[in-house]
Each structure stands twice: as C-alpha cells, then as structure tokens.
Amino acid sequence: MGTGAGRAGRVWAHVGQAFTEAEYDVVILGAGRMGTACALFLRRLAPGVRLLIAERGGLPNEEGATILAPGVWTLLDAPPGREGEARWVHAQVAGELGDTQFRPRALLDLHAGVVPGARSTTATLARFPEAAPLIDPAALPFARVDEEAVTYRPGSVALACGQGAVRAGADLLLNTHAHLVRGGVRLDRLTVTNTHEVVTHETHEVRAGVVVVALGADGPHAAEHDLGAHTAHGRAYRQTPRLNVPSDDWTPTLRAGGLTLRPQNGGFTLIPPVHHRDPQGYLPTGGRLTGVPVGVRRETLEDLIALMDALPPLATEALEVGRSLADVPGAWLALPGGRADAPPLHEEVAPGVHLLLGGPLADTLGLSVAYDLAARVAGVEGRPWEEG
Incomplete structure (x- = not known):
C-alpha cells in the first residue's frame, strides 16, 4: 500500500478528475493548519504511508478558523513546562513554514x-x-x-504545509464532504449546478487504517454524529x-x-x-x-x-x-475540553480515529500538537523540542 518517498502526491480539484482510490493507510479530514501540518509531518516521519487529505473547500480551508486566526505567537500563551515546545513552533513558522508577513513584534x-x-x-x-x-x-x-512575540499568517502556514505534504507524496482531494464510517470514510464529491447550488456529484467509500479528524469546530460533532463517540469539546463563534x-x-x-x-x-x-x-x-x-x-x-x-x-x-x-x-468576518472556533484557555490536543475517540483540535492557543502550540499526533501514528519515539 505504501507510496514511494520520492513521488509527489496527486491532487483532485473538481469532479471532472476521476477518483478511483479505495484504500489508504491514513486519511486526514480537513485542510486547515492542523490537518495539513499533521499530513506534512507524517509523510516526513513515515514516507511509505499512503496518505489522503480530504477537504470540503480549497487549500487552505477558506471557511474555518485558520484564515481568521490571530497569528500571534507569544510565550505568554504557553502553559507552564511547554515553553520549549512553543519555541519549536516559533522555529517552524520562522523557517520554511512561514511567510513574508512573519514579523517580530512585541x-x-x-x-x-x-x-x-x-x-x-x-x-x-x-x-x-x-x-x-x-x-x-x-x-x-x-x-x-x-519581546519575543511575533505575528504571522496561519493561512500561509496551512498552504505551505499542504503543498509540502503533496510534494512529499500525500494525495489531496478538494471540494469533498467527508463522513466517518466504520473502517474508513465516505467521500461526497461536490459540484455546483447552473443555479449555483452545491450538490453531491458522486460518493465513494474509502477504507483507512487511521482517520485523523482535523475539521476544527466541526470535528467533535462529526465524531459524535457519525460514530456515536462522546467528546467533551465545544465550539464558539468568534468575530474579528x-x-x-x-x-x-x-x-x-x-x-x-x-x-x-x-x-x-x-x-x-x-x-x-x-x-x-x-x-x-x-x-x-x-x-x-x-x-x-x-x-x-x-x-x-x-x-x-x-x-x-x-x-x-x-x-x-x-x-x-x-x-x-x-x-x-467570523468563524466557528474549536474549544478543546470546552475551555477557552485549553491548549491544542489530539485524542483517539474510536479505534483508529483521532480527533485533532487547535483552538484559541493554536498560534503558539498548534504545530507541535500536530507533530505529536503524526509521530504517534508513525510509531516514532521522542519529540524534537525535547532533544538536548
């Protein structure tokens, strides 16, 4: 099932491109910052893993909290004992995953x-x-x-992670509404009619050993509605x-x-x-x-x-x-544990189904939590922010 490490992934942007895949090792739902970062790190940690990212809109997701996130990294938001982890996120955003608007700003x-x-x-x-x-x-x-705080654009980070994941071999399926089913996902490929209605053009069931639900504020509801899993997470509507x-x-x-x-x-x-x-x-x-x-x-x-x-x-x-x-502008924001001050997290809500949430502190800790889940799926020990 593995995809060669040196081969770029495929992108399906519209229903005119035939999608015939029936099985992946890992399917990630959601092309916001958390989902694309997890995909990139997973392909790097386990190049042989066959991986699909499914997204209802485009890359990055245009309607979620990633685009409207503050983009403010500050150690004041790092919980005690996680300062090193936050600094690792800073290094990622300052490096290849950043953008031209990354700026040190007190x-x-x-x-x-x-x-x-x-x-x-x-x-x-x-x-x-x-x-x-x-x-x-x-x-x-x-x-x-x-004095060390910075500002940046989380949407650019999501774009860089998504493009990097595809270059590293991940497949990307856009304009697709995903539903959790036992043993995988059901994918409804969307199209627009002559009267500008968004409708389902075709449906596919894809088997997957692991599913990562990175749908932001919609993630807990998807796990509860589709799988009957119970979560303690909430959501809030935040305007800017x-x-x-x-x-x-x-x-x-x-x-x-x-x-x-x-x-x-x-x-x-x-x-x-x-x-x-x-x-x-x-x-x-x-x-x-x-x-x-x-x-x-x-x-x-x-x-x-x-x-x-x-x-x-x-x-x-x-x-x-x-x-x-x-x-x-406004968007629904995930609240891990139902709390506004809770850091990002991931949890296994059903066998092989992992919920990945960013929330209000995603600017400072989101990428490290996405990496942590990728390492768990890849079976890799240790975390880079713990080295040295």
Whole structure:
C-alpha cells in the first residue's frame, strides 16, 4: 500500500478528475493548519504511508478558523513546562513554514491590577510610543511585555504545509464532504449546478487504517454524529472586527481584558476573548449600538463597550461594526475540553480515529500538537523540542 518517498502526491480539484482510490493507510479530514501540518509531518516521519487529505473547500480551508486566526505567537500563551515546545513552533513558522508577513513584534499585555512580571504602563509606552494613542494608562496602569512575540499568517502556514505534504507524496482531494464510517470514510464529491447550488456529484467509500479528524469546530460533532463517540469539546463563534487606527511594522500587538489588537494591513484586527462555548444550534446574530442594528454580535459588542474607556479609539468611528453579520468576518472556533484557555490536543475517540483540535492557543502550540499526533501514528519515539 505504501507510496514511494520520492513521488509527489496527486491532487483532485473538481469532479471532472476521476477518483478511483479505495484504500489508504491514513486519511486526514480537513485542510486547515492542523490537518495539513499533521499530513506534512507524517509523510516526513513515515514516507511509505499512503496518505489522503480530504477537504470540503480549497487549500487552505477558506471557511474555518485558520484564515481568521490571530497569528500571534507569544510565550505568554504557553502553559507552564511547554515553553520549549512553543519555541519549536516559533522555529517552524520562522523557517520554511512561514511567510513574508512573519514579523517580530512585541506584545503588550495590559492590566487594570498588578500581575506578576508587570511594570508601569506609562514607562512601557515610553519604549513603545506607537501604542500610546490607543491606551489610557490610568485605566490600564500595569503592563507585561513579551519581546519575543511575533505575528504571522496561519493561512500561509496551512498552504505551505499542504503543498509540502503533496510534494512529499500525500494525495489531496478538494471540494469533498467527508463522513466517518466504520473502517474508513465516505467521500461526497461536490459540484455546483447552473443555479449555483452545491450538490453531491458522486460518493465513494474509502477504507483507512487511521482517520485523523482535523475539521476544527466541526470535528467533535462529526465524531459524535457519525460514530456515536462522546467528546467533551465545544465550539464558539468568534468575530474579528477592524479598528482603523494607523499601524506599521513597529507597532506592538496589544492585549487587554482578553481582547487582542493585532496590527494588520495598516490598522488593527480585533480578536475578542472567548468566554464560553456556544450552545448547539446557536446561530450568530448581530447586536445593537444606540438602538441601531450592527453586524457585531451582542457578546462581541459588550466586550468592546467594556473596554472603551481603557482603549479610547474603540469609542470612535474608527471601529467598524458593520450593518449585518456578513460585514464582520467570523468563524466557528474549536474549544478543546470546552475551555477557552485549553491548549491544542489530539485524542483517539474510536479505534483508529483521532480527533485533532487547535483552538484559541493554536498560534503558539498548534504545530507541535500536530507533530505529536503524526509521530504517534508513525510509531516514532521522542519529540524534537525535547532533544538536548
């Protein structure tokens, strides 16, 4: 069953390309950052493994959390004892898996009360004057600084991993909706009708010794619905409004009250905190500001209003709130263990079926967890961040 290590994989992008495969050693569902990274590492660790990546959209996945992820690597997000692992992820993103927008950028973690390692915000702003117009030091008098923090584009990492996996021999099947079945997967190849409806063109059942479910927030539901497995994971809908205050290559990333202000494209992308999981069946809807409907949902709007005194530009027209939900980008985010502060993880939810989740801390630890699962599937001992 093995694929030669020196042979590039095949790509099926549309239903006009006949797909006749019936068996793989490993099938990975999802071409976001976690799935493509796991595929790349697995092909490198076990070049003989016959591997298929199946994705509902394109490469990288265009609708998931990878594209809208903050792209902020910081040691402040590494749980105790996992700093070496986080540094290994930094090295991967800074190297071949990074992109032209990988940029060292200090992170200012701002607080209303004393926290370990904090110093005066006023003194901190003397070192980072670009951030001064954004902050009221009287409301946020304490600041921690991560000088090693960086910003990057997780979508570019997913693209680099996916392309690298195909060059290393993995097959890639796009525009395909996958369902878990005992012993493998059912693949519904999708096409678009003349009336612009997405429909199933043909269905294939593929046997697989191992299936990796890297479907992000849809992963736990797929395992529960298709296999009857029980998981404790959740999901939340996170939007990313924009703040049109000037930023440049030297502007630091800010974090206050769980809200991250990430310098991007000459302004700031706002990444609100995730407080809790959204209930099953929840449909995101916009909120209201001074009686006017806006595209930012109520939970996000409340967070922004609570910080308007501490971050005065949030109370100006520089904040884009949209008139409908479609005006403000958003995506479902996986919550490992149902917690907003839980690191990425993988677990075997059924014999041969592994659930791989990134979640809110994927920027700092996602690639190492994807590697860890790839090593487990390949039967490889040891982890590179533990060496030396």
